Amino acid sequence: MREDWVVDAPIVGRDYQPPCPDQVIENVLENVLHFLTARRDRNAVSLVCKSWYRAEAYTRSELFIGNCYAVSPRRATERFRRVYSVVIKGKPRFADFSLMPVNWGAHFTPWLSALAAAYPWLEKVYLKRMSITDDDLARLSLAFPSFKELTLVCCDGFGTSGLAILASKCRQLRVLDLIEDELNDDDDDDGADWISCFPADGTCLESLSFDCIEQQINFPALESLVARSPNLKKLRLNQFVSLEQLHRLIVRASQLTHLGTGSFSPSQNLAPPPGPGGNEPDYGPAFAACKSLVCLSGFREVVPLYLPVIYPVCENLTSLNFSYANLNAQELHSVISLCHKLRTLWVLDTVRDEGLKAVGATCKDLLELRVFPIDAREDSEGFVSEVGLLAIAQGCRKLRSILYFCQRMTNAAVIAMSKNCPDLVVFRLCIMGRHRPDHVTNEPMDKGFGAIVINCKKLTRLGISGLLTDEAFAYIGKYGKLVRTLSVAFAGDSDMALKYVLQGCSNLQKLEVRDSPFGDSALFAGLQHYYNMRFFWISSCKITLQNCRQIARTLPNMVLEVFTNMPVAVQDEDEFVDTLYMYRSLAGPRNDNPSYVRIL
Amino acid sequence: MMATTAERGVYRTIDFEETELRLGLPGGAGGGGGSGAGGGNESEMAKNSFKRGFSETESKVDLKLNLSMTAASSKVLESRNASDATGNKKMKEKVTAGDPAKPPAAKAQVVGWPPVRSFRKNVMAVQKNSSDEAEKKASSSVAFVKVSMDGAPYLRKVDLKLYKSYLELSDALGKMFSSFTIGSCGSDGVKDFMNESKLIDLLSGSEYVPTYEDKDGDWMLVGDVPWEMFVNSCKRLRIMKGSEAIGLAPRAVERCKSRT
Numbered sequence: 001m002r003e004d005w006v007v008d009a010p011i012v013g014r015d016y017q018p019p020c021p022d023q024v025i026e027n028v029l030e031n032v033l034h035f036l037t038a039r040r041d042r043n044a045v046s047l048v049c050k051s052w053y054r055a056e057a058y059t060r061s062e063l064f065i066g067n068c069y070a071v072s073p074r075r076a077t078e079r080f081r082r083v084y085s086v087v088i089k090g091k092p093r094f095a096d097f098s099l100m101p102v103n104w105g106a107h108f109t110p111w112l113s114a115l116a117a118a119y120p121w122l123e124k125v126y127l128k129r130m131s132i133t134d135d136d137l138a139r140l141s142l143a144f145p146s147f148k149e150l151t152l153v154c155c156d157g158f159g160t161s162g163l164a165i166l167a168s169k170c171r172q173l174r175v176l177d178l179i180e181d182e183l184n185d186d187d188d189d190d191g192a193d194w195i196s197c198f199p200a201d202g203t204c205l206e207s208l209s210f211d212c213i214e215q216q217i218n219f220p221a222l223e224s225l226v227a228r229s230p231n232l233k234k235l236r237l238n239q240f241v242s243l244e245q246l247h248r249l250i251v252r253a254s255q256l257t258h259l260g261t262g263s264f265s266p267s268q269n270l271a272p273p274p275g276p277g278g279n280e281p282d283y284g285p286a287f288a289a290c291k292s293l294v295c296l297s298g299f300r301e302v303v304p305l306y307l308p309v310i311y312p313v314c315e316n317l318t319s320l321n322f323s324y325a326n327l328n329a330q331e332l333h334s335v336i337s338l339c340h341k342l343r344t345l346w347v348l349d350t351v352r353d354e355g356l357k358a359v360g361a362t363c364k365d366l367l368e369l370r371v372f373p374i375d376a377r378e379d380s381e382g383f384v385s386e387v388g389l390l391a392i393a394q395g396c397r398k399l400r401s402i403l404y405f406c407q408r409m410t411n412a413a414v415i416a417m418s419k420n421c422p423d424l425v426v427f428r429l430c431i432m433g434r435h436r437p438d439h440v441t442n443e444p445m446d447k448g449f450g451a452i453v454i455n456c457k458k459l460t461r462l463g464i465s466g467l468l469t470d471e472a473f474a475y476i477g478k479y480g481k482l483v484r485t486l487s488v489a490f491a492g493d494s495d496m497a498l499k500y501v502l503q504g505c506s507n508l509q510k511l512e513v514r515d516s517p518f519g520d521s522a523l524f525a526g527l528q529h530y531y532n533m534r535f536f537w538i539s540s541c542k543i544t545l546q547n548c549r550q551i552a553r554t555l556p557n558m559v560l561e562v563f564t565n566m567p568v569a570v571q572d573e574d575e576f577v578d579t580l581y582m583y584r585s586l587a588g589p590r591n592d593n594p595s596y597v598r599i600l
Numbered sequence: 601m602m603a604t605t606a607e608r609g610v611y612r613t614i615d616f617e618e619t620e621l622r623l624g625l626p627g628g629a630g631g632g633g634g635s636g637a638g639g640g641n642e643s644e645m646a647k648n649s650f651k652r653g654f655s656e657t658e659s660k661v662d663l664k665l666n667l668s669m670t671a672a673s674s675k676v677l678e679s680r681n682a683s684d685a686t687g688n689k690k691m692k693e694k695v696t697a698g699d700p701a702k703p704p705a706a707k708a709q710v711v712g713w714p715p716v717r718s719f720r721k722n723v724m725a726v727q728k729n730s731s732d733e734a735e736k737k738a739s740s741s742v743a744f745v746k747v748s749m750d751g752a753p754y755l756r757k758v759d760l761k762l763y764k765s766y767l768e769l770s771d772a773l774g775k776m777f778s779s780f781t782i783g784s785c786g787s788d789g790v791k792d793f794m795n796e797s798k799l800i801d802l803l804s805g806s807e808y809v810p811t812y813e814d815k816d817g818d819w820m821l822v823g824d825v826p827w828e829m830f831v832n833s834c835k836r837l838r839i840m841k842g843s844e845a846i847g848l849a850p851r852a853v854e855r856c857k858s859r860t
Contacts, residue, residue: 212719323720324727
């Protein structure tokens with residue numbers, strides 16, 4: 001603690017001793033460090049010497065835990081003493097795709113216990129892919145009187161009863177964002193009316209997101225909540241809020257900056273014919289009054305007839321999420337042609353290549369694009385192709401991040417994007433049909449991805465797909481020096497592919513590999529590097545149990561877990577492991593793993 | 601490079617061949633046609649049947665098929681080449697897309713591919729079902745339903761479209777809730793539920809039975825209706841104790857009676 005270097009010596013006559021130079025430096029350091037927020041900078045500072053380590057530990061106010069099992073809660077809270085905000089990430093990303101067995105882990109409870117003991121002043125918690133229970137939510141509400149912000153992304157284990165307790169006890173709550181969580185409610189009818197539980201005399205709410213809650217909410221209570229939340233800027237509704245209800249909300253909250261529109265369709269009990277005018281509220285002016293609106297999402301059951309009501313806000317929009325909206329090219333065009341300031345766009349592939357051409361023509365400042373498939377099967381029709389990608393490449397030169405699902409692609413289009421969009425930081429192309437080559441030349445997609453790593457010098461995240469040989473990996477290993485996250489599926493010919501990557505990509509942090517012909521020798525190639533990585537996931541490849549054991553022996557600070565996606569344990573007699581998930585850890589093997597997850 | 605192209609062609613064929621084999625029942629009695637070399641690998645096959653990936657085609661099935669199916673596989677390659685004048689690329693697309701005459705479910709689906717979160721898949725499935733345009737397209741690609749088991753502390757979601765029969769589903773459920781047993785199921789899971797006396801025995805015991813809520817909101821015993829109909833009408837699954845499911849039996853028993 002602080003006893004080893006005193007800040008202020010009391011001035012008492014002859015006994016006065018001016019602080020020694022070391023102490024002065026540490027005081028200064030501490031004050032300077034308050035301005036240092038970037039994690040990497042702080043980590044670097046802490047390595048300089050012991051006193052710098054202490055000073056940094058004392059002044060770090062945000063604790064980021066990239067893998068909840070990499071360090072024990074106690075160790076983290078003992079080192080960092082004045083933390084106000086915590087970010088914890090649990091399961092690896094492939095857990096989202098049903099590749100992990102149920103109850104694998106990533107429980108928030110032990111972290112909560114440590115945080116509650118160490119940081120009673122805690123204000124913010126951000127969890128991603130963790131399991132948090134209703135009990136945890138209750139304890140959290142009671143343990144932190146100043147609690148202000150809770151964000152849960154892709155979490156599970158809790159339900160509306162936990163939310164009800166949180167809403168009623170955390171009177172200073174400013175942010176409650178539930179993003180793509182899976183709530184636990186057993187029966188749709190038994191959900192708790194958590195919306196009614198917020199403080200009756202007014203709330204501090206600035207952001208409320210519940211678009212992932214698949215239940216009706218008490219609408220009158222929501223209306224009243226919005227009315228008594230003067231600071232509310234971000235509101236994201238679920239699909240059970242109809243257009244009329246949305247209207248009632250936004251007329252009371254024209255100060256909103258971010259709006260998730262819910263279903264964006266009229267409620268069922270309106271007499272036909274539907275359509276603007278008639279006995280419907282006038283949606284246009286209500287939207288027009290929201291002059292600060294910059295981000296729109298929702299549109300879960302969009303009736304395109306009503307899209308014109310958002311035209312007035314389009315010119316100021318910087319972010320638009322149409323990824324649940326089944327819109328065709330023309331419907332998208334009517335909106336997008338007004339969105340000149342758009343920086344982020346998520347759409348469904350129903351907009352087709354023509355829709356993407358409209359995007360390329362208007363959205364010159366676009367930084368992030370995601371195109372999702374309406375039919376996510378590998379043999380689905382696929383409505384976008386290299387034509388759309390090319391249109392984006394030609395129009396959106398400032399593009400930094402792209403996620404693109406398609407069934408047909410060419411190397412030429414990918415190469416064109418690599419040249420036109422040199423600022424790309426994230427490039428994730430998912431050709432849904434497995435092993436699909438360039439559909440014009442019938443060649444593997446090696447050259448395309450090669451061009452990306454060569455030309456996009458800032459690239460840190462790469463997702464590859466399609467027919468790929470070892471050549472693609474040679475490119476990645478040679479040129480992808482800044483790549484931190486790499487996602488591989490159904491790719492490569494031999495172990496050389498993985499070797500290129502493990503030996504070439506010096507900044508690799510997160511590697512996820514599935515269904516590729518990589519065996520034991522590939523794994524050995526990375527022995528020098530694994531400890532620099534956050535994790536390595538490899539499933540449905542040709543990795544033997546014996547080899548995993550050997551690696552576990554060779555690298556004592558790595559935790560190696562072997563499992564399948566079913567709650568069935570890997571047997572000693574098994575030759576191949578289905579999934580190997582390994583990560584560095586200061587905490588050693590965890591003790592909360594279910595019996596069917598073996599730790600070697 | 602030539603070698604690898606040929607290799608790849610073989611892998612694609614193996615996919616298709618494997619699909620045909622799969623129309624039988626994995627791991628159960630009488631599983632699959634023609635996979636004579638199956639023997640000791642069958643339990644592994646069953647375990648891996650829900651993780652259809654490269655490793656299975658490559659390491660396990662590859663060996664079996666090379667022994668017994670090489671002649672057949674080259675025939676298949678030939679016939680496909682002959683029927684498809686537009687050449688190699690189209691052939692690959694056709695194989696991956698499956699025979700248009702067969703329903704899409706005939707192609708072995710891989711878990712977690714394409715990498716789209718189940719939340720999104722589910723939302724899309726619901727939307728597609730409710731729009732006119734969607735009816736022209738293939739029927740809903742996923743059917744995620746919540747599964748709960750009395751006494752188990754967690755819920756799961758399963759995609760019914762991943763399975764082709766009651767037996768596959770019960771295998772998967774059995775592994776998910778490991779103390780759960782569907783009771784005795786012969787080679788045809790449906791059949792046992794049709795057998796009245798066995799049904800009564802099953803229901804009066806303390807073994808768990810799966811029940812489901814259908815579109816009309818009725819709770820029924822799983823196994824009541826043909827598999828396809830079940831997948832299209834099941835909204836949610838609940839695994840309850842046999843004795844508790846007695847109340848549902850009369851309908852099932854009635855149907856048994858009306859069929860015999």
